[in-house]
Amino acid sequence: MPPTDESTDAGTARAARAALGSAPGSRAGTGFDPGAGTDCEDTLDLRLSDELIALFAGDTGSRDGTVDGTTTGAVHGARGGSREETPDADDLLDRVGGWGPARTIAGALHLVPVRGGRDLALVHRWMNDPAVAEFWELAGPEAVVEEHVLRQLDGDGRSVPCIGVLDNTPMSYWEIYRADLDPLARHYPARPHDTGIHLLIGGVADRGRGLGSTLLRAVADHVLDRRPSCARVVAEPDLRNTPSVSAFLSAGFRFSAEVDLPGKRGALMIRDRSLRDLL
Template sequence: MAVRPASAQEDAPLVRDWLNAEHAKNFWRLHTDRDGEGAYSVAVVREYLRAFAENRGESAWIGELDGAPASYWETYEVASSPLAGEPELSDRDRGIHVLIGSTRYVGRGLGPRLLAAMAAWQFAEYPVAARVVAEPDVRNERAVRAFQRAGFRQARTVDLERKRAALMIHDRRPPTQEPQDP
């Protein structure tokens, strides 16, 4: 997988299609309501992506497989998120959201590999982070299982503004130590 920053201008139509897809629309909610037909417009998604570009603690990404857009990612600082202050988390921890958007890749078992790769990338980019966390909707059992298969553990359920979420935590693994001669 390769990731690139999401472009509000260029990627809004693609992300809009993914957010409105049957497999995603019940679990992904932006910070605004859908229109009267239950969909997000390109304009709403473009504004949402623009806001991400302006927020230093958050980033939006497009994940590509074999050069084709396949997923939408958000990375964030726990300190500036609704998870700030949760007892098992530190302000230095990192969070991720994922949407495997292209139906071509849904249900093929790619989720755990992509999630593990994104967690590893966050640990590499943010060496002070002890954990990478996520908070998928508890009703999205497929997502919870994918996080578990990627090395996340479900700590508990948390009530957030727009959903009841499974708090998923991936702990940084300490480097293995070489045996020392006595």
């Protein structure tokens, strides 16, 4: 793939794609493809923990959207019944809302868990940007975004949707999730406490200038700092989204494998705790 970074002048469409980071994949998948590009050190016989087995036993859904994933879980009630706070089970992710700011060269970034009544209109507007909709596939009426968010808020806490607030300005949407407890784990050799991230940068003015790479590196390292049990941060941007893949590489992730996911072929990107000072 061409060595295109978000900071390069690659045209409006490419810059917009680079800013999208990774997003959820949906529909029936085909399983893990151990083809070219598979990193042998990521393949191992994993003994599933009791926690993982119990959670998978109750997981009958599949991931929604299209450019990375969201977790499954029942949506409780109709519109207007959205949860206003993340559930207590958020401790599956060591309470994201209390992590404090991630320091970046662009300013302090706070990950603020989504509150339905407060944040849905903003996320809905971002999802209806054509450059975003191409990969997230959540454009349409607000009910589409509401359902996507409520699946996480009303779930068991394995995925937490957040607004990224950079120096007091809401400017991005994030999903921090337990990749080892997510349907994604069926498509790659997951390890206990693998933590996944999805990113959407909302404003056009914030795209195409390297900000995505800056934020991805800062949040990935924030995950490793706040989750001592987590040894790897993972993402699976769409392989077609070359600028996004490049942004992850610039953020210190390494390409591990190509994976067939529901609705897309993804690039499995990994940021290792053991390599964070080298990449």
